[in-house]
Amino acid sequence: MIDVKDLFAEDYINKEVSISGWIKNHRKQKEFGFIDFNDGTYFKNLQIVYDNSLDDFEEIQKLHIGSAITVAGKIIKSEGTGQSIEMKLISYKLEGDCPEDYPIQPKRHTREFLREQAYLRTRTNLFGAVFRVRSVAAYAIHKYFQDNGYVYFHAPIITAADAEGAGEMFQVTTLDLDKVAKSGKVDYTKDFFGKPASLTVSGQLQAESFALSYKKTYTFGPTFRAENSNTKTHASEFWMIEPEIAFCDLEGDMNIMEEMLKYVVKYVLDNLPEEMEFFDKFVENGLLEKLNKLINSKFTRIDHEEVIKILKEAPVKWEFQPEYGEDIAKEHEKYITEYFNGPVFIKNWPKDIKAFYMKQNPDGKTVAAVDLEVPGAGELMGGSQREEDYDKLVNRMDELGMKQDELDWYLNLRKFGGCVHSGFGMGFERLIIYLTGVDNIRDVIPYPRTPGNCDY
Amino acid sequence: MIDVKDLFAEDYINKEVSISGWIKNHRKQKEFGFIDFNDGTYFKNLQIVYDNSLDDFEEIQKLHIGSAITVAGKIIKSEGTGQSIEMKLISYKLEGDCPEDYPIQPKRHTREFLREQAYLRTRTNLFGAVFRVRSVAAYAIHKYFQDNGYVYFHAPIITAADAEGAGEMFQVTTLDLDKVAKSGKVDYTKDFFGKPASLTVSGQLQAESFALSYKKTYTFGPTFRAENSNTKTHASEFWMIEPEIAFCDLEGDMNIMEEMLKYVVKYVLDNLPEEMEFFDKFVENGLLEKLNKLINSKFTRIDHEEVIKILKEAPVKWEFQPEYGEDIAKEHEKYITEYFNGPVFIKNWPKDIKAFYMKQNPDGKTVAAVDLEVPGAGELMGGSQREEDYDKLVNRMDELGMKQDELDWYLNLRKFGGCVHSGFGMGFERLIIYLTGVDNIRDVIPYPRTPGNCDY
Numbered sequence: 001m002i003d004v005k006d007l008f009a010e011d012y013i014n015k016e017v018s019i020s021g022w023i024k025n026h027r028k029q030k031e032f033g034f035i036d037f038n039d040g041t042y043f044k045n046l047q048i049v050y051d052n053s054l055d056d057f058e059e060i061q062k063l064h065i066g067s068a069i070t071v072a073g074k075i076i077k078s079e080g081t082g083q084s085i086e087m088k089l090i091s092y093k094l095e096g097d098c099p100e101d102y103p104i105q106p107k108r109h110t111r112e113f114l115r116e117q118a119y120l121r122t123r124t125n126l127f128g129a130v131f132r133v134r135s136v137a138a139y140a141i142h143k144y145f146q147d148n149g150y151v152y153f154h155a156p157i158i159t160a161a162d163a164e165g166a167g168e169m170f171q172v173t174t175l176d177l178d179k180v181a182k183s184g185k186v187d188y189t190k191d192f193f194g195k196p197a198s199l200t201v202s203g204q205l206q207a208e209s210f211a212l213s214y215k216k217t218y219t220f221g222p223t224f225r226a227e228n229s230n231t232k233t234h235a236s237e238f239w240m241i242e243p244e245i246a247f248c249d250l251e252g253d254m255n256i257m258e259e260m261l262k263y264v265v266k267y268v269l270d271n272l273p274e275e276m277e278f279f280d281k282f283v284e285n286g287l288l289e290k291l292n293k294l295i296n297s298k299f300t301r302i303d304h305e306e307v308i309k310i311l312k313e314a315p316v317k318w319e320f321q322p323e324y325g326e327d328i329a330k331e332h333e334k335y336i337t338e339y340f341n342g343p344v345f346i347k348n349w350p351k352d353i354k355a356f357y358m359k360q361n362p363d364g365k366t367v368a369a370v371d372l373e374v375p376g377a378g379e380l381m382g383g384s385q386r387e388e389d390y391d392k393l394v395n396r397m398d399e400l401g402m403k404q405d406e407l408d409w410y411l412n413l414r415k416f417g418g419c420v421h422s423g424f425g426m427g428f429e430r431l432i433i434y435l436t437g438v439d440n441i442r443d444v445i446p447y448p449r450t451p452g453n454c455d456y
Numbered sequence: 457m458i459d460v461k462d463l464f465a466e467d468y469i470n471k472e473v474s475i476s477g478w479i480k481n482h483r484k485q486k487e488f489g490f491i492d493f494n495d496g497t498y499f500k501n502l503q504i505v506y507d508n509s510l511d512d513f514e515e516i517q518k519l520h521i522g523s524a525i526t527v528a529g530k531i532i533k534s535e536g537t538g539q540s541i542e543m544k545l546i547s548y549k550l551e552g553d554c555p556e557d558y559p560i561q562p563k564r565h566t567r568e569f570l571r572e573q574a575y576l577r578t579r580t581n582l583f584g585a586v587f588r589v590r591s592v593a594a595y596a597i598h599k600y601f602q603d604n605g606y607v608y609f610h611a612p613i614i615t616a617a618d619a620e621g622a623g624e625m626f627q628v629t630t631l632d633l634d635k636v637a638k639s640g641k642v643d644y645t646k647d648f649f650g651k652p653a654s655l656t657v658s659g660q661l662q663a664e665s666f667a668l669s670y671k672k673t674y675t676f677g678p679t680f681r682a683e684n685s686n687t688k689t690h691a692s693e694f695w696m697i698e699p700e701i702a703f704c705d706l707e708g709d710m711n712i713m714e715e716m717l718k719y720v721v722k723y724v725l726d727n728l729p730e731e732m733e734f735f736d737k738f739v740e741n742g743l744l745e746k747l748n749k750l751i752n753s754k755f756t757r758i759d760h761e762e763v764i765k766i767l768k769e770a771p772v773k774w775e776f777q778p779e780y781g782e783d784i785a786k787e788h789e790k791y792i793t794e795y796f797n798g799p800v801f802i803k804n805w806p807k808d809i810k811a812f813y814m815k816q817n818p819d820g821k822t823v824a825a826v827d828l829e830v831p832g833a834g835e836l837m838g839g840s841q842r843e844e845d846y847d848k849l850v851n852r853m854d855e856l857g858m859k860q861d862e863l864d865w866y867l868n869l870r871k872f873g874g875c876v877h878s879g880f881g882m883g884f885e886r887l888i889i890y891l892t893g894v895d896n897i898r899d900v901i902p903y904p905r906t907p908g909n910c911d912y
Contacts, residue, residue: 001703001708003605003671005605020671020702020875021671021703022873023873039671039702039703040607040669040670040671040672040702041605041670041671041672066872066873067873068703068873068874068875070703095875096844096873096874096875097873098871098872098873099872102873103872119662119665119865119866119868119869120665120669120872122665122666122669123669128669128670131607131609131666131670132670134608135602135606135608135609136602138598138608138610139598139602139608142594142595146591149459150591151496151587151591152590152591152594152595153587153591153902154590154594154695154901154902155902155903156902156903156905156912157613157655157678157693158655158680158692158693158910159912160910160911161912170614170628170629170630170648171628171629171630171631171633172626172627172628173626173627173633174624174626174627174682175627175633177627177633177636177642178642180633180637180642181636181637181640181641181642182640183637184637184638184640185637186633186634186637192626192682192684192692192907193905193907193908193910194908195910197910199614199628206575206903206912209575209912210578210587210902213496213576213578213579213584214497214578214584214588215459215476215477215495215496215497216496216497221677221678222610222613222677222678226630226648228648236614237612237613237614239610246476246495246496246524247457247476247477247495247526247551388552409575412575413575414552415555416554416555416558416560416576417478417479417522417523417524417552417553417554417558418524418552419476419524419551419552420551446609446610446611446612446662446666447611447612447662449612449614451648451649452648452649452650453649454614454615454649454651454653456612456615456617456662456665456865
């Protein structure tokens, strides 16, 4: 089976080929016509030219936009500008017709309209490109980690563990809710797992067990948040990558974050030049420059305390006043990447605003955590060295009022050959937003789930 | 950071290296000692030899099994049999101790015992190998599809669609069950999505929308069944691969199934020879022969009706009598792969025992469905050509009493340039069981979920 991609990649000039795909556009003249043809394997359309020397010329002229056809023809050098090759049609077969009320017409549709037609939107240039970037970026991530000896870990999706403060969780149950309502009580002994269960918000804790077996591991799977946020950057279901590395401290962690990100960005630029050029032209002017600059830059590494100092000294009237010991706002992230003119690792954060498992620094105030801020997107990844000291970890859990029995096994990882280890998390959709310039998370997930929305 | 894998793959003879990992075994003599050392990146241990010429000889002798250490030493050719290289120790640093009651001792543990220690079992030879095979097989699957121009599709996990008869589903909710019990009624307008939602049992229907945009697509993600089955082959949460291809009929579908499976098996054999040899020796005698035979065989393709005829004529006293128009049992699967001495595609199944979306054959009795049966494992994949005819699909849904409004979009795919298309599904764990010979699904999922079990 020949793909449109093959026709552009290899030399088919003067060869006759047969190929199946869809009609993207159809321009008819009295004595000839042009079909923009694509099978979805390549960004560019193949132009098919035909004229009235064909017996079925009149039938061909009636072919609808959106129809599936198989065409046979000769590949020739294109006379026109804008394409290198085209096909001179010999014969065709209609595989599937398409009515005139087909929603995806060759004109500009708003993203909002296309969101309503999610099952068809991949047929447009924009979304066709977005979800190919999503696919290729996913592969680049796998390739980076596998080439570097990481073991891919499928973290459990259903969990009975309560992820401390990581966010609101969806409950998973086989109890019949009508019966619960009728009986007036909830009997978890009758539930599928014999206890309450939820959808995971992170596979990190379990990934640590793999890191302490395989040294290097990564997750790549769906995670969930039941937060009632209707913003451009929040979805209830999204994919995360969570690498975890033994014998690796915060500096090593940052090295990997930086190397991995550059690898993935370069891989996508190298493998999807047409799509990336399209985004640069029509979605985010300067996108290619931004990404190429990232690949070639050395990421700044700076303490949170230093960042606050810079922000305080900045000649800017802040909406949120920067403070030592506190989180930083979007406006601060933006300023700091502009200040350093490139990506910035902000490290050693105040412990009170970070998670219980992070490595406590000797100063007693900070933890060995890091956020990566990139120009134009803000926080892209977050990581930390993990607390490998059993007693310190238990004490921190006590301070926070956390139950230990549920996390016995996690604590035991510190007992049984525990060692310095670190990891990080990257929201996959955040990466796709960064790579494409498409700024709404609903437009980079095939069938997004948000509060009140669960279609398809 | 050097890995144990590097030491065996490249020439480090007479070089001094520093490397971190864990003590798998420690044999002490009066004047010298041997440490079996591994960092989890390779199946084989690195043997570390040391003697009493070292100042801290006595401390070294006290090192516990399970401890994390960093060692510096010279790589030398091994005098002993069973390993090509070893390390002559120069110095060491204890990274994390391990008490004597460490559950993973260098002796044979039962798989049942290790299931109770799931967070540590990857440190054993057996499970270390199982989950590396899982990782490499996952990558091989991605590599096969990406190299062949498929777009990776992340199917939604939470769904409001009712997957007709595909199995019991888990409900996903943010309703407070205690409040539901107290109030005596279930108000789905208050639920997160404003309606009942569940965990997906298959991404196929949605994947079809990608196939009809990109021609070739595949899913690889978690799927769920809330069935109360406690068997060796059932888990409540498992990963599936669901490719879907436009302009592809059942024959083309089988070609892809066959090519993909051979590719993945070969990739794992080529990339993990030590692990696969271990499984052949200690888990399933004849595994390598079985897999190599598969790679080199031409899969038989035969109609369901023919299979029933062969079974009926077989000189066997069946527990379940084979019948035209009915499903076949495990004993039949076994017989038929032995009969053909290799993998068998059974195709064109009675329509009444297959799903609504399968292509209706002209005979009016069968559908263009296929199951792949492999020697020693039974059914490994199932696929079908999909019904692309709008009216036939609607009629079949009517016959089965299915509601159409929920699947409007799915039906519309037949209207808007719909075409012949096919796909298949492969349970990822079933593949891992086939590849390793480890026959319980609980032993090929890192943290398995089954009725009553949701630990970690």
